[in-house]
Amino acid sequence: MSGLHPARPFPEAAKSEVNNPQLRANLRKVTNTIREKRLRAVGELPHWEELRVLGAATKDASLAHLSDRLLELEASVKARGGHVHWARDAAEARELVAQIAQGHGVTELIKVKSITSDEIELNRALDAHGIHAIETDLAELIVQLSHDTPSHILVPAIHRNRAEIQALFNRELGDPEHLSDDPAVLAGAARRYLRQKFLTTKMAVSGANFAIADTGTVCVVESEGNGRMCVTLPEVLVSIMGIEKVLGTWEDISVFMELLPRSSTAERMNPYTSFWSGVTPGDGPQEFHLILLDNGRTDVLADEVGRQTLRCIRCSACLNVCPVYERAGGHAYGSVYPGPIGAILTPQLLHMDDKNANTLPGASSLCGACFDACPVRINIPQVLIYLRGEANGHKGTTLESVAMGAARYAMSEGWRFEGAVKLARAGQGPLVHGGQITALPGLLGGWTQSRDLAPFPPQSFREWWREREAEGAGGEP
Amino acid sequence: MKIDLFITCLNDALFPKTGQATVSLLERLGHEVRFNAAQTCCGQMHLNTGYRADALSLVRKFVNDFRDAEVIVLPSGSCAAMLRELAPDAAHWEGDEALRSEVLELSGRIYELSEFLVKKLGVEDVGAAYPHRVTYHPTCHAMRSLHVGDAPLRLLRNVRGLTLLPLPHADECCGFGGTFSVKNPDVSTAMLADKARHILETGAEACTAGDNSCLMHIGGGLHRLRSGARTVHLAEILASTPGQVWA
Numbered sequence: 247m248s249g250l251h252p253a254r255p256f257p258e259a260a261k262s263e264v265n266n267p268q269l270r271a272n273l274r275k276v277t278n279t280i281r282e283k284r285l286r287a288v289g290e291l292p293h294w295e296e297l298r299v300l301g302a303a304t305k306d307a308s309l310a311h312l313s314d315r316l317l318e319l320e321a322s323v324k325a326r327g328g329h330v331h332w333a334r335d336a337a338e339a340r341e342l343v344a345q346i347a348q349g350h351g352v353t354e355l356i357k358v359k360s361i362t363s364d365e366i367e368l369n370r371a372l373d374a375h376g377i378h379a380i381e382t383d384l385a386e387l388i389v390q391l392s393h394d395t396p397s398h399i400l401v402p403a404i405h406r407n408r409a410e411i412q413a414l415f416n417r418e419l420g421d422p423e424h425l426s427d428d429p430a431v432l433a434g435a436a437r438r439y440l441r442q443k444f445l446t447t448k449m450a451v452s453g454a455n456f457a458i459a460d461t462g463t464v465c466v467v468e469s470e471g472n473g474r475m476c477v478t479l480p481e482v483l484v485s486i487m488g489i490e491k492v493l494g495t496w497e498d499i500s501v502f503m504e505l506l507p508r509s510s511t512a513e514r515m516n517p518y519t520s521f522w523s524g525v526t527p528g529d530g531p532q533e534f535h536l537i538l539l540d541n542g543r544t545d546v547l548a549d550e551v552g553r554q555t556l557r558c559i560r561c562s563a564c565l566n567v568c569p570v571y572e573r574a575g576g577h578a579y580g581s582v583y584p585g586p587i588g589a590i591l592t593p594q595l596l597h598m599d600d601k602n603a604n605t606l607p608g609a610s611s612l613c614g615a616c617f618d619a620c621p622v623r624i625n626i627p628q629v630l631i632y633l634r635g636e637a638n639g640h641k642g643t644t645l646e647s648v649a650m651g652a653a654r655y656a657m658s659e660g661w662r663f664e665g666a667v668k669l670a671r672a673g674q675g676p677l678v679h680g681g682q683i684t685a686l687p688g689l690l691g692g693w694t695q696s697r698d699l700a701p702f703p704p705q706s707f708r709e710w711w712r713e714r715e716a717e718g719a720g721g722e723p
Numbered sequence: 724m725k726i727d728l729f730i731t732c733l734n735d736a737l738f739p740k741t742g743q744a745t746v747s748l749l750e751r752l753g754h755e756v757r758f759n760a761a762q763t764c765c766g767q768m769h770l771n772t773g774y775r776a777d778a779l780s781l782v783r784k785f786v787n788d789f790r791d792a793e794v795i796v797l798p799s800g801s802c803a804a805m806l807r808e809l810a811p812d813a814a815h816w817e818g819d820e821a822l823r824s825e826v827l828e829l830s831g832r833i834y835e836l837s838e839f840l841v842k843k844l845g846v847e848d849v850g851a852a853y854p855h856r857v858t859y860h861p862t863c864h865a866m867r868s869l870h871v872g873d874a875p876l877r878l879l880r881n882v883r884g885l886t887l888l889p890l891p892h893a894d895e896c897c898g899f900g901g902t903f904s905v906k907n908p909d910v911s912t913a914m915l916a917d918k919a920r921h922i923l924e925t926g927a928e929a930c931t932a933g934d935n936s937c938l939m940h941i942g943g944g945l946h947r948l949r950s951g952a953r954t955v956h957l958a959e960i961l962a963s964t965p966g967q968v969w970a
């Protein structure tokens with residue numbers, strides 16, 4: 247898996263992931279811990295619900311005037327000495343970064359953790375140009391060194407345990423000493439490796455958590471400080487941002503400084519928040535490029551129901567509360583955007599006719615935990631249901647659609663439904679063993695994989711009611 | 724009060740005892756109970772599986788069948804959530820604003836059974852007796868869409884002889900999700916396995932909830948495990964008295 251495109255339908259990919267007990271145990275432990283910490287962090291603020299409403303409204307206001315905001319952002323970045331590029335799709339964005347790197351004769355660059363760069367499969371494209379991109383976020387580095395892909399928005403190596411990381415670092419970081427599995431020792435080895443890269447690399451690539459239109463400021467929020475090294479030390483800085491990340495003013499960003507850290511890492515404030523506006527002579531990168539990436543986003547914006555997806559601030563709270571993510575893991579979603587947000591964002595960015603991506607809205611039991619957790623109140627269950635309808639629209643007639651049509655017909659009249667139930671009751675005989683149905687045929691076979699089913703009882707409620715009415719007496723069990 | 728029952732298709736066909744218990748309970752509390760036999764289904768299965776037009780034709784039927792009801796009570800949290808939360812959205816998506824306002828107009832009169840008892844009638848002790856060890860699973864729709872809160876627990880705490888055992892990780896989904904359980908059987912099974920384990924950890928004889936769809940799932944899993952624990956709809960516990968045991 248890499249980039250946006252799932253290589254397999256979700257149920258198929260989930261099948262192989264769900265049966266990995268080590269993965270299940272890792273995920274359960276990490277998500278449960280973050281989940282509880284988040285509840286505590288959120289519980290500290292009595293006005294949390296008001297903040298969520300404000301967060302949603304702030305994002306919506308930006309999205310409602312998106313093109314104006316983006317033009318304003320472009321003008322203010324340019325006014326501060328930066329360059330602005332517009333990329334319609336992933337290919338254009340990759341090409342832009344490669345050109346800038348080649349223009350400076352760069353063969354190695356450092357990166358701030360950025361899902362947007364993963365979305366456009368930047369590292370692989372740069373490799374093809376002979377440019378090596380080095381991830382500087384610790385978890386992202388682990389994923390990169392093991393030639394793996396991230397499985398969580400915030401904790402990309404959530405599926406790896408300490409012993410695996412120890413083996414990896416001993417192999418890849420070429421440390422003379424044998425590293426123990428002490429987290430501090432492992433972090434130290436990564437630090438020595440990265441420090442040397444920070445001090446010698448000429449160019450950095452980042453994403454953006456937010457951008458402020460009226461001042462031309464780009465913002466990255468992180469925990470380790472490695473991102474700050476990347477945006478201050480190199481000579482050339484390129485930031486790639488999805489166009490939905492733009493906000494109007496400084497005031498707009500304040501609400502997210504409360505919503506984001508508490509929702510993602512369950513901290514009151516994240517350790518490092520970096521802001522930069524164009525270039526400052528003699529201080530920091532002397533050349534700054536901002537790439538504004540569409541890659542399907544304007545189509546999402548055009549959809550009245552799906553639009554709310556673009557409010558997402560990538561906090562990953564929805565992943566950590568999702569029971570499906572907890573069992574299946576990020577790789578089952580086959581895309582850089584896993585979990586509930588991935589289940590609605592990926593298929594929309596790819597358009598609903600992508601036959602692997604359009605299984606993603608089905609990757610949910612619609613329990614609603616994601617909506618409750620989302621700091622910008624994206625009604626994920628609502629969008630999931632809506633997208634299932636959009637996906638069906640591209641599938642034409644299927645066995646399922648015929649069955650659903652038949653069920654609807656049977657339910658279109660009370661007497662017709664009663665007849666259908668009687669028919670099913672009469673026909674269920676061969677399926678019933680020892681008072682239970684233990685194997686169902688066809689489309690329903692998935693049910694009896696792990697569950698028995700009580701058969702239709704001899705009398706339906708409406709038959710009982712009719713009898714009772716006829717007798718004119720109270721009901722007996 | 725004149726109460727119109729919406730028994731829901733699943734209860735009608737597979738769990739008639741739940742409907743009968745609901746009738747018995749509400750009549751015991753002194754209400755007039757009506758059942759319009761034209762009713763069938765709220766359209767939840769169709770809508771959640773992405774068949775909007777089919778779902779809306781069932782929503783339209785529901786509106787026609789219940790237009791004149793004073794209050795509509797149903798022993799199913801997910802169907803109540805469908806009618807109150809999702810049906811108006813779906814009507815809007817399909818451009819049927821007339822249907823949307825009709826469902827919205829009706830939605831103020833739709834109650835899930837436990838919220839009807841506690842929030843509308845203000846009754847927490849329904850005079851039930853059920854001498855068993857029971858654990859309660861708060862179903863997702865009742866909890867997160869309807870916000871029934873602790874209404875079912877308040878009712879259960881007042882049942883004579885009942886020992887209420889707290890369920891670990893109670894607010895986690897059981898993995899049913901309608902057609903999700905059939906289309907994603909592996910993930911659904913993994914979720915169910917954890918739910919069943921937590922239920923068995925309590926040592927309860929029965930797990931109860933306000934929705935037979937979730938209970939069908941949990942009960943089917945418990946039965947497959949030959950665990951001995953069973954599932955019982957909340958209405959059947961609340962209808963039970965020393966003279967008449969429903970579940």
Ligand code: SF4
Nearest residue numbers: 558559561562564620
């Ligand atoms: S959808 Fe909401 S909860 Fe999920 S990552 Fe985005 S902002 Fe966070």
